[in-house]
Amino acid sequence: MEGFTISGIDQVIVVAYFVFVFAFGSYFGRYIKGTSDFFFSGRKFAWWVIAFSMIATVVGSYSFIKYSAAGYLYGLSSSMSYLNDWFFMPLWMFGWLPIIYFTRMTSVPEYFERRFDTPTRVMAILFITVYLVGYIGINFYTLGLALNALLGVEVFTAALIVAIITAIYVTSGGQTAVIMTDLLQGVILLAAGIAIFVLGFIFLGDGEVIEGAGRFWEGLPEDHRYGLAHFNGSTKFSFIGVFWQDAVASTFAAYFFNQGILMRFLSLKSVNEGRKAMCVALAVLLPIAVIAVGNAGWLGSSIYNQGLAPEGYPPNPDPNNIFVVVTHIVTRVVEMPGVFGLIMAALLAALMSTADTLINATSAVVVNDIWRPYVQPGRSDRHYLNVARGASILAAILGLALVPVFMQFKSIYVAHGAFIAAVTPPTMVTIVLGFLWPRYTAKAAFWTMLGGAIAMGISVRFPELIGPLAHGVDPSGGFKYMRAFYGIVTSGTIAVGVTLCTRPSKSDQALLGLTIWTVRDAMRKFKGGDVSTEPGDKVLATLRVVDSDASASDEIKLSLHPDDLAVLNARPGDLIYFADHRWWLGGLRAAHARVRDDAGEKGVIDLSPAQIEINSLDVDRGVVIEKIL
Numbered sequence: 001m002e003g004f005t006i007s008g009i010d011q012v013i014v015v016a017y018f019v020f021v022f023a024f025g026s027y028f029g030r031y032i033k034g035t036s037d038f039f040f041s042g043r044k045f046a047w048w049v050i051a052f053s054m055i056a057t058v059v060g061s062y063s064f065i066k067y068s069a070a071g072y073l074y075g076l077s078s079s080m081s082y083l084n085d086w087f088f089m090p091l092w093m094f095g096w097l098p099i100i101y102f103t104r105m106t107s108v109p110e111y112f113e114r115r116f117d118t119p120t121r122v123m124a125i126l127f128i129t130v131y132l133v134g135y136i137g138i139n140f141y142t143l144g145l146a147l148n149a150l151l152g153v154e155v156f157t158a159a160l161i162v163a164i165i166t167a168i169y170v171t172s173g174g175q176t177a178v179i180m181t182d183l184l185q186g187v188i189l190l191a192a193g194i195a196i197f198v199l200g201f202i203f204l205g206d207g208e209v210i211e212g213a214g215r216f217w218e219g220l221p222e223d224h225r226y227g228l229a230h231f232n233g234s235t236k237f238s239f240i241g242v243f244w245q246d247a248v249a250s251t252f253a254a255y256f257f258n259q260g261i262l263m264r265f266l267s268l269k270s271v272n273e274g275r276k277a278m279c280v281a282l283a284v285l286l287p288i289a290v291i292a293v294g295n296a297g298w299l300g301s302s303i304y305n306q307g308l309a310p311e312g313y314p315p316n317p318d319p320n321n322i323f324v325v326v327t328h329i330v331t332r333v334v335e336m337p338g339v340f341g342l343i344m345a346a347l348l349a350a351l352m353s354t355a356d357t358l359i360n361a362t363s364a365v366v367v368n369d370i371w372r373p374y375v376q377p378g379r380s381d382r383h384y385l386n387v388a389r390g391a392s393i394l395a396a397i398l399g400l401a402l403v404p405v406f407m408q409f410k411s412i413y414v415a416h417g418a419f420i421a422a423v424t425p426p427t428m429v430t431i432v433l434g435f436l437w438p439r440y441t442a443k444a445a446f447w448t449m450l451g452g453a454i455a456m457g458i459s460v461r462f463p464e465l466i467g468p469l470a471h472g473v474d475p476s477g478g479f480k481y482m483r484a485f486y487g488i489v490t491s492g493t494i495a496v497g498v499t500l501c502t503r504p505s506k507s508d509q510a511l512l513g514l515t516i517w518t519v520r521d522a523m524r525k526f527k528g529g530d531v532s533t534e535p536g537d538k539v540l541a542t543l544r545v546v547d548s549d550a551s552a553s554d555e556i557k558l559s560l561h562p563d564d565l566a567v568l569n570a571r572p573g574d575l576i577y578f579a580d581h582r583w584w585l586g587g588l589r590a591a592h593a594r595v596r597d598d599a600g601e602k603g604v605i606d607l608s609p610a611q612i613e614i615n616s617l618d619v620d621r622g623v624v625i626e627k628i629l
Contacts, residue, residue: 045587050274067297068293072319079294095436141159163400202330249488262361429448469486570595
């Protein structure tokens with residue numbers, strides 16, 4: 001980057017980080033034996049693993065760059081985007097998550113077919129694939145910018161290198177590799193982001209943190225001190241525009257139809273674990289993430305407003321580069337080589353952790369929504385696993401091909417916002433009405449998506465159509481923020497209008513488990529009988545082998561002691577979960593089973609030899625057992 005140089009040790013640390021993540025992610029290929037493991041990791045992980053790994057996914061490759069740039073230009077109000085994520089969460093935790101989990105959906109488009117019909121599923125495949133591949137492109141573009149600044153590699157070449165590394169370890173380890181690498185990277189990026197803020201205070205306070213915090217606040221321009229932007233006073237960053245684009249469209253897309261986030265939560269051992277993960281992420285980890293990803297921009301605003309940038313640094317830095325510039329400035333206060341490189345490795349943690357999720361998610365859509373049902377139905381699971389790995393590579397290639405397109409935008413924030421606002425509203429409206437309004441018809445869903453897409457396309461050519469819905473925002477910016485609201489209104493109008501003019505194509509019986517009003521029916525189908533809501537306690541036990549002659553059958557029969565059954569409050573038919581007693585594995589070595597009453601002996605469970613092998617379970621080792629409600 002023009003203005004300062006990157007030391008050799010910092011460059012070595014950055015490269016070493018890539019090598020480490022590649023090896024770490026590829027290691028988990030040992031846990032992949034089929035498509036269920038490749039996409040959902042056997043549905044066995046604990047809440048804390050997913051909470052941290054989800055933060056690494058949500059805090060994407062664009063986040064440090066994008067929100068540092070926004071913080072530098074607009075101040076503390078840049079925090080609005082992440083702190084709005086609570087908006088839809090009750091609906092997600094008690095509606096969407098249990099529907100998707102209990103009905104054993106493998107993808108969002110599958111829901112569209114089961115709730116509506118095949119044509120609507122095809123529309124969903126198109127929209128969600130465009131969303132995922134476009135998101136991959138944005139991530140690779142940001143990676144290219146970061147490595148261009150750090151190593152001097154040309155943007156597209158840098159994106160190509162990262163695409164190759166990410167595709168290889170995702171192809172090898174699937175969802176387990178994604179979860180475990182993102183768990184690691186989530187911790188790293190949060191720690192590094194906070195470290196930048198502390199180092200910034202030390203820099204501003206000449207070694208004194210408290211004094212530096214005061215100077216930081218005093219140095220911020222007056223209009224950079226507010227937590228919320230002006231309601232509609234700026235075409236570049238207004239409260240109402242950011243609300244509709246980020247708090248509504250972007251947040252909804254991330255949690256409701258981003259296949260990567262969906263697969264992350266389907267990898268949990270239960271719905272209750274998913275709710276725990278989301279609560280901790282929203283209440284604890286996301287607020288920390290807001291500070292981690294945005295503070296470099298706030299520091300840059302204060303430093304440059306006071307004229308404190310050291311000699312040799314750009315006098316008017318590009319906002320897209322402010323994260324790297326400020327990090328290089330503040331790490332100078334630590335007289336230790338390699339600190340800047342470690343911080344940049346944290347940036348790369350955010351970069352890699354979103355791209356890997358999206359690649360794995362795109363391959364899931366290709367296999368479960370295109371290849372398995374339409375192209376090659378009825379083939380072996382090994383065949384579909386090979387297709388999934390090939391699709392991962394294809395997803396990386398397509399995302400890479402979009403990098404030159406996103407390079408045309410003035411900033412990452414604008415590129416990301418324009419993309420989200422243009423593609424998400426029709427799908428968002430269809431999902432919301434699908435699981436909230438049983439009367440919503442298949443024809444209405446199809447035309448909501450198609451008509452909404454046409455309306456969005458027309459608005460790009462004729463942006464003045466957004467004017468009546470723009471809340472007074474100055475039209476000189478082309479209403480780029482307000483397009484999301486326009487899309488929600490037009491798509492919603494089509495949805496309601498067509499529904500009222502058409503008859504439902506499915507009976508109430510066919511919709512059981514597919515709407516928020518029938519979640520209990522979904523639970524009943526998931527368990528295979530009446531839902532047991534009586535909780536029990538966990539037990540630490542050793543599984544006793546009843547019949548280990550796996551050659552005579554495809555299962556190994558294990559037995560739970562009657563006392564353990566009583567503590568678990570488990571009875572024949574209940575689902576149980578047992579995991580290696582070492583809690584810090586987070587469910588990596590775990591499996592589900594169903595309690596049976598075999599020949600009068602209660603507490604018998606069946607495991608296949610494959611489950612034992614894949615999960616590295618030891619039936620002679622102590623395991624923690626709990627009943628899944």
